[in-house]
Amino acid sequence: MTTSSIERALGETTPLATDKRVQRNILIAMCTSLVAVVASVSGLNVAQQALAADLNASQSGVLWIINAYTLALAALLLPVGAIGDRWGRKPVLLTGLGVFGVANLFAAFATSTEWMIIARSVAGIGAAMIMPVTLSVVTSSFPAEDRAKAIGVWAGFAGSGGMIGLFVSAFMVDQLSWRWTYALPITLVLIGAFMTVRHAPNSKEHTVHPFDTFGSVLAALAIGGIVLGFHEGPELGWSDPITIAGLLVGLLSILVFVVWERRHPAPLLDIASFRDRALASGTVTLTIVFAVMFGIFLVLFPYFQAVVGWSALRSAAGMLPMALIMMPTSTIAPRVAARFGTRNTMLTGVVIFSLGLMTMAMNASVEGGYMSVLPGLLLIGLGMGLTMTPATASITETLPEDKQGVASALNDTSRELGGAVGMALLGSVLSSAFRTNMLDALKGFPRALAGPASEGIANAYGVAAQAGEQGPAIVDAAKHAFVDAWVQSMWVGVAISAVAAIFLVVRGPKRVSST
Numbered sequence: 001m002t003t004s005s006i007e008r009a010l011g012e013t014t015p016l017a018t019d020k021r022v023q024r025n026i027l028i029a030m031c032t033s034l035v036a037v038v039a040s041v042s043g044l045n046v047a048q049q050a051l052a053a054d055l056n057a058s059q060s061g062v063l064w065i066i067n068a069y070t071l072a073l074a075a076l077l078l079p080v081g082a083i084g085d086r087w088g089r090k091p092v093l094l095t096g097l098g099v100f101g102v103a104n105l106f107a108a109f110a111t112s113t114e115w116m117i118i119a120r121s122v123a124g125i126g127a128a129m130i131m132p133v134t135l136s137v138v139t140s141s142f143p144a145e146d147r148a149k150a151i152g153v154w155a156g157f158a159g160s161g162g163m164i165g166l167f168v169s170a171f172m173v174d175q176l177s178w179r180w181t182y183a184l185p186i187t188l189v190l191i192g193a194f195m196t197v198r199h200a201p202n203s204k205e206h207t208v209h210p211f212d213t214f215g216s217v218l219a220a221l222a223i224g225g226i227v228l229g230f231h232e233g234p235e236l237g238w239s240d241p242i243t244i245a246g247l248l249v250g251l252l253s254i255l256v257f258v259v260w261e262r263r264h265p266a267p268l269l270d271i272a273s274f275r276d277r278a279l280a281s282g283t284v285t286l287t288i289v290f291a292v293m294f295g296i297f298l299v300l301f302p303y304f305q306a307v308v309g310w311s312a313l314r315s316a317a318g319m320l321p322m323a324l325i326m327m328p329t330s331t332i333a334p335r336v337a338a339r340f341g342t343r344n345t346m347l348t349g350v351v352i353f354s355l356g357l358m359t360m361a362m363n364a365s366v367e368g369g370y371m372s373v374l375p376g377l378l379l380i381g382l383g384m385g386l387t388m389t390p391a392t393a394s395i396t397e398t399l400p401e402d403k404q405g406v407a408s409a410l411n412d413t414s415r416e417l418g419g420a421v422g423m424a425l426l427g428s429v430l431s432s433a434f435r436t437n438m439l440d441a442l443k444g445f446p447r448a449l450a451g452p453a454s455e456g457i458a459n460a461y462g463v464a465a466q467a468g469e470q471g472p473a474i475v476d477a478a479k480h481a482f483v484d485a486w487v488q489s490m491w492v493g494v495a496i497s498a499v500a501a502i503f504l505v506v507r508g509p510k511r512v513s514s515t
Contacts, residue, residue, distance in 0.1 A: 022199065026141055027150060029195030030134040031157040033097060036188035037127040038158060039165025040104070041070060047169060047178035054178065055113050065116045067231045072124025073131070074416040075224030079216035081132035081410075082268050086211055089133045089140070090202035094193060096129025101189035108182040139396045141201050148334035151396065152389040156330035158415075160323035163316070166301070170316035215268035218257040223413060225250025230424035269410065278342070278509035282394030283414050285346055288500040289353060289387055290418035292493040293380070295426025296357065299486050300373075306457045307479045308369050318370055322381035329385025337390045343508030345390045347501060353383030354497040361490035366479045394509055422496075426489040431456070433485035441477035445470065457482045 044051070044066055051065070084092040103123035110116040135154055142150045165184065172180035229246030236243055261267040274280050304315035337345040356379030363372045395410055438454035445453075449467055453460040453474055460478035464471040 038161030100126030291422030325381030349386030
């Protein structure tokens with residue numbers, strides 16, 4: 001779709017925001033709402049131990065509290081994005097903010113695991129109403145000359161919002177209580193709702209075709225099933241009925257979804273659009289990069305706490321340098337893409353991202369501590385900043401204006417699905433390697449100690465506390481086994497990142513720029 005046709009379509013639905021102050025207010029409204037959602041994905045991770053103790057929750061219960069939010073969010077992104085296109089993006093966003101805010105308030109006063117799981121599930125439903133609409137409002141409101149830069153700002157907050165959540169939540173856990181971790185999303189919801197009511201325009205799709213209800217159900221089952229399967233596989237086992245059922249439902253729903261969408265007169269997602277190099281490369285790149293990033297960073301926080309010995313707050317602060325590189329780079333990425341081309345910019349970002357992983361894999365150590373991983377973190381932040389914005393723009397520019405909610409949802413689904421797969425895959429690599437390394441390191445120890453200590457670094461610390469004079473040796477072995485296992489998972493991440501680079505070389509977008 002050409003720039004002129006986009007602008008003609010935009011002009012039929014909502015006036016373009018050309019005033020810089022209006023643009024700034026729209027971005028504040030959308031990015032504030034976005035960070036509330038993204039921060040809630042990661043914010044609760046730092047409160048796992050305190051939450052488990054307070055609610056008397058099992059490890060499985062804690063995982064369901066965390067996964068219920070992600071599962072609901074990922075499953076509903078595409079359907080809700082389409083609903084926003086059909087019935088109006090602003091009312092859907094405001095409804096989502098209300099649902100999300102109330103659910104977080106209820107979660108803050110939870111007294112049982114079941115209460116928390118229900119509250120987090122409802123919060124995920126609200127989040128699915130917020131996340132895709134924030135981007136579609138931006139892409140449908142800004143003129144062509146300002147759109148790429150606005151997407152860059154959005155992408156920067158999308159990438160760093162999780163770190164903001166980690167930092168604030170860690171402070172709340174250390175200084176107050178895990179219940180105060182909900183203060184940030186609730187506050188952001190109030191600000192986002194106020195700014196949305198005041199400044200966000202409304203726009204919607206104009207069509208005579210009925211809404212693709214069956215396609216929406218299939219999309220929810222497809223993404224929800226796959227995310228469920230990959231979430232539960234590493235914990236319950238890949239042969240567990242829940243894992244198998246989730247993956248089977250997901251794969252079968254995808255097959256039926258593709259057949260249905262190809263025949264529907266007004267499909268939820270036009271499958272033929274993936275023939276476009278820009279859409280395909282943007283989706284594949286985001287999925288792979290976020291899979292690797294989520295998988296690697298799944299253990300970065302435990303590394304800071306269990307190996308380096310930092311508090312939750314200091315561990316979260318250790319992530320900030322990457323965010324400080326990522327956010328401004330995301331903003332300038334459109335200018336880089338305009339000069340050197342979208343494919344070249346995305347490819348450069350993926351290569352730098354891979355170099356960051358390689359740097360951490362070669363340098364990470366027990367003795368080197370934080371400084372052994374900092375250079376890699378900075379390179380990863382730079383690579384992510386260069387990759388996210390042009391990849392997102394490639395997706396949103398391919399689909400027409402009246403499908404911007406679906407385009408935004410596809411962008412968000414790529415991130416969520418990639419994250420789920422990456423955490424499962426690289427988490428499994430790390431768990432297996434840690435177990436092998438620990439059993440090798442503790443060959444001379446009693447089986448009653450070596451077996452439990454090989455199940456995870458937290459388990460090893462628990463065994464060491466009761467092992468008397470053998471305790472320090474178990475702790476030292478656990479630290480080295482953990483870092484060595486993490487290094488192995490990082491090299492797997494490098495290999496996966498290479499797939500994204502090859503895909504961009506072979507099937508990257510041909511267009512000159514992302515604007």
